[in-house]
Amino acid sequence: MKETFYQTIYQIICTGHWITDRVNQELKELGTTEPQYNVLRTLKAANGKPVTVQQILDKMVQRSSNVTRIVDKLISKGLVERKECPTNRRKMDITITKQGLIFLQKLDKKVDAFNQPLMENLNETELKTLKKLILKLKSNHNE
Amino acid sequence: MKETFYQTIYQIICTGHWITDRVNQELKELGTTEPQYNVLRTLKAANGKPVTVQQILDKMVQRSSNVTRIVDKLISKGLVERKECPTNRRKMDITITKQGLIFLQKLDKKVDAFNQPLMENLNETELKTLKKLILKLKSNHNE
DNA sequence: TTACGACTGTTGTATATACAAATATAGTTA
DNA sequence: TAACTATATTTGTATATACAACAGTCGTAA
Numbered sequence: 209m210k211e212t213f214y215q216t217i218y219q220i221i222c223t224g225h226w227i228t229d230r231v232n233q234e235l236k237e238l239g240t241t242e243p244q245y246n247v248l249r250t251l252k253a254a255n256g257k258p259v260t261v262q263q264i265l266d267k268m269v270q271r272s273s274n275v276t277r278i279v280d281k282l283i284s285k286g287l288v289e290r291k292e293c294p295t296n297r298r299k300m301d302i303t304i305t306k307q308g309l310i311f312l313q314k315l316d317k318k319v320d321a322f323n324q325p326l327m328e329n330l331n332e333t334e335l336k337t338l339k340k341l342i343l344k345l346k347s348n349h350n351e
Numbered sequence: 352m353k354e355t356f357y358q359t360i361y362q363i364i365c366t367g368h369w370i371t372d373r374v375n376q377e378l379k380e381l382g383t384t385e386p387q388y389n390v391l392r393t394l395k396a397a398n399g400k401p402v403t404v405q406q407i408l409d410k411m412v413q414r415s416s417n418v419t420r421i422v423d424k425l426i427s428k429g430l431v432e433r434k435e436c437p438t439n440r441r442k443m444d445i446t447i448t449k450q451g452l453i454f455l456q457k458l459d460k461k462v463d464a465f466n467q468p469l470m471e472n473l474n475e476t477e478l479k480t481l482k483k484l485i486l487k488l489k490s491n492h493n494e
Numbered sequence: 495t496t497a498c499g500a501c502t503g504t505t506g507t508a509t510a511t512a513c514a515a516a517t518a519t520a521g522t523t524a
Numbered sequence: 525t526a527a528c529t530a531t532a533t534t535t536g537t538a539t540a541t542a543c544a545a546c547a548g549t550c551g552t553a554a
Contacts, residue, residue: 209478213470216482217370223485224367225412227360243510261533269368272511276534298519298532327356329488335352338484339359342366345472345481386540404503415541419504441502441549 220342227326228269234318238311243268243278245319248287248312251304258301260293287311363485370469371412377461381454386411386421388462391430391455394447401444403436430454 232242250267251259261275268275279302282288287308293299304312330338375385393410394402404418411418422445425431430451436442447455473481 209475210470212475212478212482213466213473216478216485217466217469219482219485220363221367221371222412223489224364226489228364229414241510262531269364270511271372273513273534274511277510293532296520296532300533323356323360326360326488327353329490330356330484332352332355334484334487335355335359337480338488339355339362341473341477341481341484342359342362344477345469346366346369347472384540405501413541416504416543417541420540439502439550443503 217345220345230322231319234322235315238315238318240311240315243270243274244282245312245315247275247278247282248304248308248315251288251302252309252312254303256303258293258303260299260302262299264302282308285311360488373465374462377465378458381458381461383454383458386413386417387425388455388458390418390421390425391447391451391458394431394445395452395455397446399446401436401446403442403445405442407445425451428454 228242231245235241235245246268247264250264254263261279264275264279265271279288279290283290286305288302288304290300290302293301371385374388378384378388389411390407393407397406404422407418407422408414422431422433426433429448431445431447433443433445436444
């Protein structure tokens, strides 16, 4: 039991690293990184509405205080814009630019191409089971 | 289908990060880190037999060229020893010291205490299913 | 034996990350 | 309004990581 447990979480950790590493390699060829990709996706998902640093942070896999610096890079590439929130000057309104959306499309295509063969390994039922079990694993801790 | 797929791998990645982050926090209280902990466990598993840098690397979650530096730290703490392999002077024979074993025991206890509640979330059958599905997910790529 | 390529480990360096401290604004209460 | 506390983001800095270059050793074949 304990043995199976450790093997399982080891697999979860390794698989997570493996996927992000591989995706990172894909992204690198287009001159970007996984964190930057995540920020772009978060902004796109907001559908034009401005997003704050805090909101981006919540969506990030690795919690950290580096959203500012990641956004800095995206701004320098013209993929993202940042301005003070007019209703609360502490906050920043971050939005994705047209150029950013076009670039994101390219990234998505590349990432999809990598994921395609993986997707074929599991059918819909298996995927749902997998997702359900992972969520259950950390169910006490969904703070 | 595609939606479910992305949600699932997102959960895998997040859960992996979440566990390592939490374990890292536990380890930090004892003045060490997850990579150092992994090296110690690898050495203990070798059961006295010396282990090379390459062999440690193979067991590491994050492949990298930093095993040397991690081992340096462990040596400076007296937890590990390193000497030239007598039969092949390119290789290094790395072993865990008595002090290292004692320290590892403490670490294991702390990590176990963290994992205990997680373990109770899934029964043996569920764990096995989870492990099986994760392995299946990357089955084409088990290079 | 020597020359060459392959293997093993180490080191240099640029970048990324974690953590704490700093800055600035907003809300709250005496 | 003044003082405090909470919120939001940025910045400083130490550490960790990735990647490439390096150095030493081995195996092998001319």
